[in-house]
Amino acid sequence: MISHFLKLEWKQFFRSSSFSKSIGAKILIGFFGLYFTVCFLLIGIGAYWILKKQFPEQDPLVLVNSFLMYVIVADLIFRYLMQKLPVMNIKPLLVLPIQKSKIVHFILTKSSCSFFNILGLFFYVPFSVVLITQGYNLAGILGWLASMILIIQSVNFFNFLVNKNNSVLVGLLLLLIFGYFIQYFNWFDLPGFIGKGFDAVYQSPILSLLFLVMLIGLYMVNFKQLRNEVYLDALISEQTKEINSADLSFLEKLGDLGPFIKNDLRLIWRNKRTKSSVWMIAMGLLYGLFFYPNPMYADMEFIYVLVGIFSTGTLLINFGQFIPAWDSGYFNMLMSQNFKYERYLKSKFTIMAISVVALFVLGIPYIYFGWKVLLVHFAAMIYNLGVNTHVILLGGTFNRKRINLDEKAAFNFQGTGAVQWIIGIPLMILPMAIFGLINWLIGFEIATATIAVMGFIGIALHKKFMAAITKKYITNKYVMIHAFKQEN
């Protein structure tokens, strides 16, 4: 039976009509995976000595243990955003003589082999090996390692339980912040307290059985829940909950563009794929926090441009790169309706432009890192408005992939083609390079001004650009109609 399932999965993977087309994206994901694997492996091997050198008076294992709480919570949050419950097209299987519990066991087992679960091992296993060679108690380390593996698996199944529940995510985030603060102010060492628990596992490895019990428990709960959902109506009843539509009539003031903008807002708000990319916008806005607090980047002013473009342009990039594929589901209808293509594109442009300005305003607190940062962000905003909006609309004419709006966004590369990768060059690399060069040759002010002026030129030529882009869309119409019909 299992071999049947595996065969089906195999065929699904290789026979999907988008397989050969999205091979590039798959290779890229592969590279990311490899990169992370190697990083974890190196850290796993080196961690013992690094910690020994940095904190000579502390036991590296105890040190690692005291941070495990953060690791586990962060892992959970990361999974919540990224990991999908493995899907399997169960509908055709339901009426065949296959036990439903088998299907559920298969799905759950498959999930525990996910990359997310294996990645951690590349740290824990070499770290444990090093500890053993350094004379740690063999049984203790094995017990500890087993606990880690069991915890990873437990997190895996816990994630599926909380996956449909946003409040759990908020709770976890609060726990993370809370834990950080009480450690920061030395009130109570919660992570350390939890760390002590892991120390105890090392002392008496038998305790790792507790985690086994936890894993089995979580598996059972998952199994029970899923087993109840292996019905067609379970899927339906979830869908048809009552909806309340927000009153968007104020948008009618936008005249011609009103109906399209209204639609696009609904598109973003009412579909899984777009909804989860709202999270991406939040992450994009906070992108600067990766760089600015780090003194290493203090002198690298061209980084400001990258952050500026990215933080004011996350919606522009996330939303814009899939124009007009967002509308692929009903593209035929749009193409046989009576409206000017330009009106359609202009509404997309307006949404992107508004988002760029709004995100800039939300990003004003970046001034904390210096007025230069804000100034560059402002220039980047202008550049986004004048240049990137047009570039991304033009890139849209190369979109040839249908998008299914009902699927989650993270690690969903449906609809992604070479364009989405290549377009990053004019979008981000080019302004960075120009800024970097002029900053180096002449000075900061001129470099910033250049970026802004490029944006202003773009804004001035807006009408011309739009006309040219519209023409391009119209000539590509039939190819798009054909391509958007292809199911993946």
Add this chain to the structure above:
Amino acid sequence: MIETTQLSKKYGKVEVLNIASLEIPTGQSFGLVGNNGAGKTTYFNMLLDLIRPTKGSITNHDIVVNQSEAWKNFTGSFIDESFLIGYLTPDEYFDFIGDLRGMNKADVKLFLTQFGEFFNDEVLGKKKYLRDLSKGNQKKAGIIAAMMGNPKVVILDEPFANLDPTTQIRLKKILKTLTENKEITVLVSSHDLSHVTEVCERIVVLDKGHLVKDIETSQETLKELESYFSV
């Protein structure tokens, strides 16, 4: 008047449609029948400029459809679910289409009141997205949307499929009133011979892309078609 001349569509070397000449006068209710793969949907798609002909052309009220877009002003159509926007409620969808067709909210409301019976309280005012409606109710929404904004030409592909018997009868009534004044041209394709003969005054049979029969509907038409297809 819709004129088709020397129309041909080829995919590679396979010719899927070849119509030497077909004229549909204004106000006619026109039915297209044929087995799977006969080319009905292909023809409608070309009429809507969704696919390009390999040769020849279609002229819709003196406008060559793949040269100008002016025909969109007076042509309403529903081909399949891909004409619906799944994440809108039916009411929002009608507002959207109405707006594209130059109707304001009040116009849309007034227009929809005529179809209360057809919708059977299952479409309007329900807090549900189109994607969550049943296939039949989705179809109802799509068909009515195709009639919005006083079109001169209405194109419906397989309008009777997926509808319940009551709705089929109501749809036939709607289509008949639509062509009553001989001003609106209605093009319908169907696999159901009795429906088509009831609604359409003229029926064209396609077979593997070729026009094989062109019949003025009369008492004997249904029999004639049945005997043709029962081979």
